[in-house]
Amino acid sequence: MIFDNVDQDVRFSEEDTQAFRVTSFLPPADHGSVLITTRLPSLREMGQSTEVGILTLDQAQELLSYRSGLYPSSYGRISVPSESGNTSLITYFTDMAKLIQRLGYLPLALVQAGTYIHKTKTGCSKYLDLYEASWTQLAAETPQLRDYENGSIQTTWMISYEHVRQGNRTAGKLLQLWGYLDHQDVWYELFLRGRDGCQEELQELAGSEIIFKRVMESLLAYSLIESPQDKESYSIHPVLHDWCTETISHGQCDLILAAVRIVGTAAPGHSVAEYWLLQQRLLPHADRCVRQIDDLEALHQLESVEASNALHGVGFLFADQGMHAKAEKIYRRALDGYEKAWGPDHTSTLDTVNNLGALYADQGKLVEAEEMYRRALAGKEKAWGLDHISTLSTVNNLGALYADQGKLVEAEEMYRRALAGKEKAWGLDHISTLSTVNNLGTLYADQGKLVEVEEMYGRALAGYEKAWGLDHTSTLSTVNNLGNLYADQGKLVEAEEMYRRALAGKEKAWGLDHTSTLDTVNNLGTLYADQGKLVEAEEMHRRALAGYEKAWGLDHTSTLDTVNNLGNLYADQGKLVEAEEMYRRALAGKEKAWGLDHTSTLSTVNNLGTLYADQGKLVEAEEMYRRALAGKEKAWGLDHRSTLDTVNNLGALYADQGKLVEAEEMYRRALARKEKAWGLDHISTLDTVNNLGSLYADQGKLVEAEEMYRRALAGKEKAWGLDHIFTLSTVNSLGTLYADQGKLVEAEEMYRRALAGKEKAWGPDHPSTLRAINNLRLLNTGRGG
Numbered sequence: 001m002i003f004d005n006v007d008q009d010v011r012f013s014e015e016d017t018q019a020f021r022v023t024s025f026l027p028p029a030d031h032g033s034v035l036i037t038t039r040l041p042s043l044r045e046m047g048q049s050t051e052v053g054i055l056t057l058d059q060a061q062e063l064l065s066y067r068s069g070l071y072p073s074s075y076g077r078i079s080v081p082s083e084s085g086n087t088s089l090i091t092y093f094t095d096m097a098k099l100i101q102r103l104g105y106l107p108l109a110l111v112q113a114g115t116y117i118h119k120t121k122t123g124c125s126k127y128l129d130l131y132e133a134s135w136t137q138l139a140a141e142t143p144q145l146r147d148y149e150n151g152s153i154q155t156t157w158m159i160s161y162e163h164v165r166q167g168n169r170t171a172g173k174l175l176q177l178w179g180y181l182d183h184q185d186v187w188y189e190l191f192l193r194g195r196d197g198c199q200e201e202l203q204e205l206a207g208s209e210i211i212f213k214r215v216m217e218s219l220l221a222y223s224l225i226e227s228p229q230d231k232e233s234y235s236i237h238p239v240l241h242d243w244c245t246e247t248i249s250h251g252q253c254d255l256i257l258a259a260v261r262i263v264g265t266a267a268p269g270h271s272v273a274e275y276w277l278l279q280q281r282l283l284p285h286a287d288r289c290v291r292q293i294d295d296l297e298a299l300h301q302l303e304s305v306e307a308s309n310a311l312h313g314v315g316f317l318f319a320d321q322g323m324h325a326k327a328e329k330i331y332r333r334a335l336d337g338y339e340k341a342w343g344p345d346h347t348s349t350l351d352t353v354n355n356l357g358a359l360y361a362d363q364g365k366l367v368e369a370e371e372m373y374r375r376a377l378a379g380k381e382k383a384w385g386l387d388h389i390s391t392l393s394t395v396n397n398l399g400a401l402y403a404d405q406g407k408l409v410e411a412e413e414m415y416r417r418a419l420a421g422k423e424k425a426w427g428l429d430h431i432s433t434l435s436t437v438n439n440l441g442t443l444y445a446d447q448g449k450l451v452e453v454e455e456m457y458g459r460a461l462a463g464y465e466k467a468w469g470l471d472h473t474s475t476l477s478t479v480n481n482l483g484n485l486y487a488d489q490g491k492l493v494e495a496e497e498m499y500r501r502a503l504a505g506k507e508k509a510w511g512l513d514h515t516s517t518l519d520t521v522n523n524l525g526t527l528y529a530d531q532g533k534l535v536e537a538e539e540m541h542r543r544a545l546a547g548y549e550k551a552w553g554l555d556h557t558s559t560l561d562t563v564n565n566l567g568n569l570y571a572d573q574g575k576l577v578e579a580e581e582m583y584r585r586a587l588a589g590k591e592k593a594w595g596l597d598h599t600s601t602l603s604t605v606n607n608l609g610t611l612y613a614d615q616g617k618l619v620e621a622e623e624m625y626r627r628a629l630a631g632k633e634k635a636w637g638l639d640h641r642s643t644l645d646t647v648n649n650l651g652a653l654y655a656d657q658g659k660l661v662e663a664e665e666m667y668r669r670a671l672a673r674k675e676k677a678w679g680l681d682h683i684s685t686l687d688t689v690n691n692l693g694s695l696y697a698d699q700g701k702l703v704e705a706e707e708m709y710r711r712a713l714a715g716k717e718k719a720w721g722l723d724h725i726f727t728l729s730t731v732n733s734l735g736t737l738y739a740d741q742g743k744l745v746e747a748e749e750m751y752r753r754a755l756a757g758k759e760k761a762w763g764p765d766h767p768s769t770l771r772a773i774n775n776l777r778l779l780n781t782g783r784g785g
Helices: 041-046 057-068 089-102 107-120 124-133 135-141 153-167 169-178 188-193 200-207 209-220 238-248 253-266 275-290 293-298 305-320 324-341 347-362 366-383 389-404 408-425 431-447 450-467 473-488 492-509 515-530 534-551 557-572 576-593 599-614 618-635 641-656 660-677 683-698 702-719 725-741 744-762 767-782
Strands: 002-006 035-038
Touching: 035 041, 057 089, 057 107, 089 124, 107 124, 153 169, 153 209, 153 238, 169 200, 169 209, 169 238, 169 253, 188 200, 188 209, 188 253, 188 275, 200 209, 253 275, 253 305, 275 305, 275 324, 305 324, 305 347, 324 347, 347 366, 347 389, 366 389, 389 408, 389 431, 408 431, 431 450, 431 473, 450 473, 473 492, 473 515, 492 515, 515 534, 515 557, 534 557, 557 576, 557 599, 576 599, 599 618, 599 641, 618 641, 641 660, 641 683, 660 683, 683 702, 683 725, 702 725, 725 744, 725 767, 744 767
Parallel strands: 002 035
Antiparallel strands: none
């Protein structure tokens, strides 16, 4: 005996005239079987139960094909609807798969779709377009199913919804609200944290987890929602979710506003432990909410303070997760609402102005960022005073902006003011204080003050680890910065350890494509290049570049920095055409974004000069170096490492031009200041020592040249290792010197060591490898070999 479609049980709805107690109809026999099909989970207790879930793709394709008139081979010859014309079956079934996925593999939804397609002679692609654009009309025009008692799945859901609403009004209201949240992952904390945004009817839901579960049980009883066994959350089938949005929730702007308020209120700040995990859970709900905001705008409901507060929270959520275009759109709406409700100088208005400034800074829109920060700072100083924590937060942000603009004196002034105020207000170890400590460390790194850098980063890291733990994103950012410091100090093993720790943590916390993750990927690529691991370096830089272009766009400063880095890598690989292409792209973008004299622009100018020198374009190289040097001396001062690197490069160029007096002057200036700033054994110091050795060799000062080369080689072997490409460059130079001195045995030993290392690092066809082969050939020819 079969009882089909038992969807109304008198135990849940005694007033329903259609409801009945199925046990009353069971025969008194002691043999045979009874099969009951139902959407009521409560009937499981009557015997052995089997849940009939969604279909597999193959099952769904067969069902949809059969009901639409597209007969698969088991039914006969395949016929494609006229809409598809000459479209191949592969294309058609690809469209079918998209439709099946959108309908969530739900059998009855697929039957209805197939019935409509069969009746109208349309196709899967057209049906999907209609489904997305005109859901209500499509549902109304779909023929009733003669083999289904209720005629359509929508009728069944409406009956179930009415039963739920009559028995538990809160459950009915929640289902309406759910139409404006994402269909997956609704859990108690969403309402607990977003309680202030809940409508009055849902306040009790947020106030008690017991009540929350009771409401969910009411919805589960009619199979309107699902609850995965492995986590404390609930979901709703995508098609049922569409029905909610288009039917029981449609046009209710108060529900859209409530959804935005719940999500915006629930969005956590950085003071919440593992805030990024909660943010990532909220993102799908935020996405769903903001798609409905245009309906609110038509009714001018976004101008309320409540709506602006909620939008500010959603904007912060998007910004923190790297979704900058969405964040800007939402912040702008929040700002409009605040300005109309409170005026331009209210503190809530100014908070959004400050956040817009931070967003613009992240986007590389530095002029707009400064405008926002200055407006926020002036307003906060007037409203709160000079030392209020909110004022100090904007002071800190303005310092970061000045650092990005290369205004290092102004940046330090802002950071020191912020730090002094925060230490007084919050204490030495507060996370906000530590944030400014970390920023000051980064500024000191830009200024070449390495002792102060290590002190700041060490203090920040210790504080973050104590306050947040090892895996917090703020901790990981400081770990990444410490990696930068070690790389600058030539401590490559320690740098790699820091970068790998930071990368593993960020990938876990933020995901593979978050911009903060990509920052560390890019840094790791630069480190691999310094280590001579060129394949790994290119892999990292390409991953970073693809991610930045997707997240930021082609012309963002972070994208351009990676383009520049990729140019460096190509130059190291001897791919000079590709390198020039990267440098020119980076330079054009940076000049537009930063201006002609920004330090980041000048870095690429310097790199282009080096490339021109490698290409033998000495006039163009000198032009680039002189431009870079003038700009760096103005921005950084005479003793900054970056300035000295360009001084060193200009010395190398003069040597190539045969201007040996000018070359020696540049090298000696660079060496003296590097030894003072970095120490005798720093890798940058050793580069200049090596170059001075080459100059002495060109001048015929062979004893002095050997002294320089040996010092450079000993330092590089210690810092880089025996087989690093930079070490091998000095090995090769020492071989040439020995050959010039007539020490042919020692020369051959050096050349063979250089060749073996370069073949391993670069491969047999790299220009540097080929030059090493040629050196060895010339040596043997000279010996009569």
